[in-house]
Amino acid sequence: MTMTRAPKNWIWEVAVAVAIIAAIAAAAVWTRIYDNGSHYNGSHYNRGHANFERGRYREAIANFDQAIRLEPDDAHIYVNRGVAKLFLGRYREAIADYDHALRLMPDTAYIYVNRAGAKSSLGQHQEAIADYDQALRLEPDNVNAYVSRGRAKSKLGEYDEAFVDFALALQLDPDNAHIYTSRGNVKFDLGQTQEAFADFDQAVRLDPDDGYVYFARAYARADLGQYAEAIFDYDQALRLQPYYVSAYINRAQARIELGQFRKAIADYDQAVRLQPESAYVYFNRGLVKADMGLSQEALADLKTALELAREAGASDFSTSIEEKIQGLEQDE
Numbered sequence: 385m386t387m388t389r390a391p392k393n394w395i396w397e398v399a400v401a402v403a404i405i406a407a408i409a410a411a412a413v414w415t416r417i418y419d420n421g422s423h424y425n426g427s428h429y430n431r432g433h434a435n436f437e438r439g440r441y442r443e444a445i446a447n448f449d450q451a452i453r454l455e456p457d458d459a460h461i462y463v464n465r466g467v468a469k470l471f472l473g474r475y476r477e478a479i480a481d482y483d484h485a486l487r488l489m490p491d492t493a494y495i496y497v498n499r500a501g502a503k504s505s506l507g508q509h510q511e512a513i514a515d516y517d518q519a520l521r522l523e524p525d526n527v528n529a530y531v532s533r534g535r536a537k538s539k540l541g542e543y544d545e546a547f548v549d550f551a552l553a554l555q556l557d558p559d560n561a562h563i564y565t566s567r568g569n570v571k572f573d574l575g576q577t578q579e580a581f582a583d584f585d586q587a588v589r590l591d592p593d594d595g596y597v598y599f600a601r602a603y604a605r606a607d608l609g610q611y612a613e614a615i616f617d618y619d620q621a622l623r624l625q626p627y628y629v630s631a632y633i634n635r636a637q638a639r640i641e642l643g644q645f646r647k648a649i650a651d652y653d654q655a656v657r658l659q660p661e662s663a664y665v666y667f668n669r670g671l672v673k674a675d676m677g678l679s680q681e682a683l684a685d686l687k688t689a690l691e692l693a694r695e696a697g698a699s700d701f702s703t704s705i706e707e708k709i710q711g712l713e714q715d716e
Contacts, residue, residue, distance in 0.1 A: 428454065429461070436468055439627035439658040444468045459488035463495055470502055472661050473696045478502040493523040497532060509536045527557045531566045538570040546570055561591035565600040577607050595625035599634070606638050614638045629659045633668060645676050663692035667705060674712055683712055 432447030448465035455461060466481035482499035489495065500515035516533035519526055534549030550567040557563065568583030584601035591597055602617030618635035621628055636651035652669035659665055670685030686709050693702040 429464075432464065432468075436464070437627070439471075439629060441468045441471045441659070442661065445472075457488060459485040459492070459495070462488075463498060466498060466502070470498075470505070472659070473505075473663070473698070475502045475505045476697065479506075491522055493519040493526050493529065496522070497526070497529050500532060500536070504532075504536050504539065507539075509539045512536045513540075525556055527553045527560060527563070530556070531563055535566055535570065538573060543570065543574065559590055561587035561594060561597050564590070565597055568600060568604070572604060572607070577604055580604050581608065593624060595621035595623075595628055595631070598624070599628070599631050602631075602638070603634055606634070606641070611638045611641045615642075627658055629655050629662070629665070632658070633665060636668065636672070640672060640675075645672060648672050649676075661692055663689040663696060663698065663701065663705070665689075666692065667701075667708075671708070674708075679712060679716060683709065686712065 428447050428451040432444045432451065435441070435444035435447060445465055445468045448461055448468065451461045452458070452465070462481045462485040466478040466485070469475075469478040469481065479499055479502045482495055482502065485495050486492070486499070496515040496519040500512040500519070503509075503512040503515065513533055513536050516529045516536065519529040520533075523529070530549045530553040534546040534553070537543075537549065538546040547567070547570070550563060550570075553560070553563045564583040564587040568580040568587070571577075571583060572580035581601065581604040584597065584604050587594075587597040588601055598617040598621040602614040602621065605611075605617060606614040615635055615638050618631045618638065621631040622635070625631070632651045632655040636648040636655075639645075639648040639651065649669065649672060652665060652672065655662070655665045656669065666685045666689035670682045670689060673679075673685060674682035686705055690702060690705040690709065693705055
């Protein structure tokens with residue numbers, strides 16, 4: 385039987401959201417930790433950091449749990465645990481960690497930026513903007529806050545204000561590749577794919593050693609129907625960042641468009657190994673298996689996706705998964 389896959393752009397957007405969190409939240413946190421890390425209980429913190437870098441977010445959270453038990457008043461550890469939870473889609477738990485960190489360090493801009501990223505992931509864009517505003521009151525030159533606030537404003541349809549934020553960020557840091565990728569994301573959302581590609585292409589020129597800029601250019605290429613070129617860019621992203629789950633997910637989608645179903649399954653298999661708590665990975669793999677006529681395997685993946693989506697409190701996504709399961713069972 386054949387099951388219609390989710391719209392292509394929906395799959396791109398899931399991965400892009402994760403990548404934006406990675407680019408902004410991780411940059412805001414890890415450098416701060418290194419600056420202040422000499423007093424930590426080293427083994428737990430260092431293991432948590434190493435597991436995070438390898439995409440082992442659950443193990444990283446367990447390490448940070450141990451570090452918090454030893455140093456319960458250290459805000460930085462809560463922030464790091466929050467970032468790991470972000471990557472697992474546990475946004476409410478991440479916000480709770482950031483809330484705790486802000487009680488300990490109430491005038492710290494980067495914590496507001498990270499909490500705002502989690503709120504945006506829950507669709508709480510207005511609340512996120514309030515956090516970005518607070519971050520900018522504390523640090524008026526915070527480039528990440530301008531970029532992320534612009535993205536949040538775009539989600540509310542405030543495109544003119546979003547582009548103003550990107551322009552302010554570029555005034556502060558004109559050679560920052562991530563500003564171009566974020567602005568390109570908004571142009572992509574507006575259907576301005578060629579203009580988005582130009583921003584992504586500029587980002588690659590500015591920072592060719594960053595896997596995310598290749599990732600961004602790849603999904604624009606895919607939307608233009610340039611699937612082979614998109615796969616090349618995803619290859620570059622994964623060469624630079626081999627634990628980049630979103631690149632595996634989107635490379636799989638590009639391969640599907642070229643009829644390379646087995647290679648797509650292999651990409652999803654790798655994504656599952658790296659991020660076993662992601663409902664989206666199981667969902668997408670299940671749809672491919674359904675298209676290949678592997679109905680029982682597809683059902684197993686979709687049911688796992690449903691369980692994970694319910695655990696994450698993603699009610700709309702859970703409803704979509706339930707509909708896919710019902711459709712597949714009816715065709716059996």
